[in-house]
Amino acid sequence: MSGTDYIRHKIMIVSGKGGVGKTTVAVNLALALVENGQNVGLLDADITGPNIPKMLKIEDEILSGDGERLVPVYMPIGCDHGISVMSMAFMIERDAAIPWHSPTRLGVLRQFVDEVQWGLLDYLIIDLPPGTGDEPLSIATMMEVDGAIIVTTPQEVALLDARKAINMAKDAGIPVIGVIENMSGFVCPRCGNQVNLFGEGGGKRVADEMGVPFLGSIPIDPMIVKSGDDGIPFVATPHSSTVRSFEEIVERVYDAVHAQEM
Ligand SMILES: Nc1ncnc2c1ncn2[C@@H]1O[C@H](COP(=O)(O)OP(=O)(O)OP(=O)(O)O)[C@@H](O)[C@H]1O
Numbered sequence: 281m282s283g284t285d286y287i288r289h290k291i292m293i294v295s296g297k298g299g300v301g302k303t304t305v306a307v308n309l310a311l312a313l314v315e316n317g318q319n320v321g322l323l324d325a326d327i328t329g330p331n332i333p334k335m336l337k338i339e340d341e342i343l344s345g346d347g348e349r350l351v352p353v354y355m356p357i358g359c360d361h362g363i364s365v366m367s368m369a370f371m372i373e374r375d376a377a378i379p380w381h382s383p384t385r386l387g388v389l390r391q392f393v394d395e396v397q398w399g400l401l402d403y404l405i406i407d408l409p410p411g412t413g414d415e416p417l418s419i420a421t422m423m424e425v426d427g428a429i430i431v432t433t434p435q436e437v438a439l440l441d442a443r444k445a446i447n448m449a450k451d452a453g454i455p456v457i458g459v460i461e462n463m464s465g466f467v468c469p470r471c472g473n474q475v476n477l478f479g480e481g482g483g484k485r486v487a488d489e490m491g492v493p494f495l496g497s498i499p500i501d502p503m504i505v506k507s508g509d510d511g512i513p514f515v516a517t518p519h520s521s522t523v524r525s526f527e528e529i530v531e532r533v534y535d536a537v538h539a540q541e542m
């Protein structure tokens with residue numbers, strides 16, 4: 281059973297600007313959905329900068345296949361569910377650079393879509409490289425996606441790029457599931473005061489201006505940095521206001537995707 285025909289929902293994680301938290305959102309959204317009883321796949325479409333295996337601590341796994349099809353790395357979560365992951369990181373030495381031009385990258389993506397034995401999945405979460413270049417548009421032509429989630433920080437330069445990402449999706453006929461504002465205010469663990477390092481409320485403002493849903497915001501939290509580096513998604517860490525904020529976002533994503541089914 282190759283290809284993505286047996287996947288019910290496909291969600292792209294997109295941003296205009298780099299480093300705003302796409303991979304963090306992708307990994308934690310995937311785990312939150314698994315914890316809600318869904319079978320989930322994670323496609324690391326960032327061919328030259330694949331980070332998902334590191335963020336799930338499965339970077340030493342080796343791909344298997346039957347000569348024709350590639351089998352994703354399966355990360356069990358509990359007894360019945362898990363995450364199936366496909367990433368370029370499983371195919372290269374850890375620190376190797378991948379100096380590939382777009383046609384080669386898109387060729388690999390095509391293989392990840394067509395030749396991988398994804399099987400029956402409720403969700404495929406697709407983590408894209410930054411920008412509005414070839415990858416997001418190509419993914420949208422390779423398979424029918426439910427829509428794109430746009431991740432931005434509240435910083436003006438990121439918002440500028442987020443607008444472009446929304447316009448790219450609209451022009452290409454890709455539904456926008458909504459905007460997530462990441463790295464919103466930092467709450468000082470000592471005094472409790474909030475410092476808005478990258479500004480305030482920009483994600484919601486852009487969503488409102490462009491007529492797309494706002495899914496919520498995630499604060500800057502040192503726990504997110506540590507959990508990413510340790511390979512333990514933060515939704516699996518003890519409950520905190522950050523985890524609660526993210527769970528609310530997941531509920532909105534779930535509702536938006538299922539509303540499209542009606
Ligand atoms: N809310 C947050 N609070 C603190 N650190 C964060 C937060 N979100 C992400 N980070 C950290 O910021 C860094 C960049 O995040 P991430 O890799 O998810 O961004 P990205 O958009 O996928 O980057 P790229 O464009 O390079 O693919 C990571 O080290 C991550 O742990």
Ligand SMILES: [Mg+2]
Nearest residue numbers: 302303326331
């Ligand atoms: Mg990334």
